Amino acid sequence: MSDLILHHYPTSPFSEKVRLIMGHKQLAWQSVIIPRIMPKPDVLALTGGYRRTPFLQVGADIFCDTALICDVLEHHQPEPTLYPDRLKGMARALAQWADSTLFWAAMGYNLSPKGAAALFADQPLAHAQAFAADRSAMRTGMVTLRPGDATAAYRSYLRRLSSMVEDQPFLLGEMPCVADFAAYHPLWFSRVVNPVMADILDATPAVIEWMDRMAAIGYGEMGKLSATQAIEIAAAIEPAPLPEDIFQNDHGIALGSRVTVAAETFGQEPTEGILLAATRTRYTLERTDERAGKLHVHFPRVGYVLREVRA
Structure with a gap:
C-alpha cells in the first residue's frame, strides 16, 4: 500500500478526527496543507469537485468523507480497532x-x-x-x-x-x-x-x-508533502485494483455509466466520472485529470447521492 496522504488544514475539526485516529493506530502518514476556502485547484485536481476537508490519498486512490476514511484506516491497520466487538453498530450510529x-x-x-x-x-x-x-x-x-x-x-x-x-x-x-x-x-x-x-x-x-x-493520543508519525508532490505521486501510479464484489444495484444505473456523486447536504459540489463500483458501502468513480492522471475517487454510500449523467 502506498503512503497515507492526508489533505487537511490545522484548524479543520474533521481533520482533527482523522489526525487522532492516525495517532491511535500509530500510523505513519504524510501531511498536505490545503486552503480553508476556495479556490482549491490542487484539491479539485484530485477529487474532481469534492471540496470538503479532509480527504485521504493513497497513491492514485482518493477517499472522501471521514466516515469512509475511518474504514480505510481500519482496513490498513486493524488494531487497535475503531469498531469494538458487540458494539460496532452502536459505535457507528x-x-x-x-x-x-x-x-x-x-x-x-x-x-x-x-x-x-x-x-x-x-x-x-x-x-x-x-x-x-x-x-x-x-x-x-x-x-x-x-x-x-x-x-x-x-x-x-x-x-x-x-x-x-x-x-x-x-x-x-x-x-x-x-x-x-x-x-x-x-x-x-x-x-x-x-x-x-x-x-x-x-x-x-x-x-x-x-x-x-x-x-494525549497524538497524531502518530507525520511527514510533510506539498500539494504538487501529492499530485505527482498520483500521476506516477495506477489506482489499486478493485475487489471482486463491486456492484449492488440500488439505482438502476449500470457500471460504466457516466455519473455524479455529491453530498446530500453540506458541500454539494459534485464529482463526475465513470461508475466503476457501487458496493454495499461505497461508490468508486474513475476520472482523469491532466495533472494527476487516472484516479479512482471513492465515496461512502450513506450521506451521498448518485446520479446518472444523461446526454
Whole structure:
C-alpha cells in the first residue's frame, strides 16, 4: 500500500478526527496543507469537485468523507480497532450522530457573533467575509440552527456525553472507538481553535477529562508533502485494483455509466466520472485529470447521492 496522504488544514475539526485516529493506530502518514476556502485547484485536481476537508490519498486512490476514511484506516491497520466487538453498530450510529447533529450544534455555538469575532479578531475583515461567504455557499439549502438554539442544544449534548464518561474512560468502554473521535472534534474546536468559547465545557468536568485523554493520543508519525508532490505521486501510479464484489444495484444505473456523486447536504459540489463500483458501502468513480492522471475517487454510500449523467 502506498503512503497515507492526508489533505487537511490545522484548524479543520474533521481533520482533527482523522489526525487522532492516525495517532491511535500509530500510523505513519504524510501531511498536505490545503486552503480553508476556495479556490482549491490542487484539491479539485484530485477529487474532481469534492471540496470538503479532509480527504485521504493513497497513491492514485482518493477517499472522501471521514466516515469512509475511518474504514480505510481500519482496513490498513486493524488494531487497535475503531469498531469494538458487540458494539460496532452502536459505535457507528453514535459517530454518525456526532458528525452531524452534535457537530452542527457546536458550530452554531462556536461561530455565533461572539465566537466569529474572536476567531477572526487578528485577521483583516476581508478574510472573515471571504470565509463566511465560502461556508454560506457550502450550506446552500441547509437549515441551520440559530446561535441561541445551537447553544442550548450543545449544552444538552455535552451533558449526555458527560454521563457516558463519568464512570469509564471513553464513550463505550476502556478504549476509544470511532464514536470518541467523532464526538471529540467539535469540542476540540471550542477548546483549542476558539478558546474564547471554551467556557461552555466548564459545566461538564468529566468531558474535559475525557478530552484530555483524547488529546494525549497524538497524531502518530507525520511527514510533510506539498500539494504538487501529492499530485505527482498520483500521476506516477495506477489506482489499486478493485475487489471482486463491486456492484449492488440500488439505482438502476449500470457500471460504466457516466455519473455524479455529491453530498446530500453540506458541500454539494459534485464529482463526475465513470461508475466503476457501487458496493454495499461505497461508490468508486474513475476520472482523469491532466495533472494527476487516472484516479479512482471513492465515496461512502450513506450521506451521498448518485446520479446518472444523461446526454
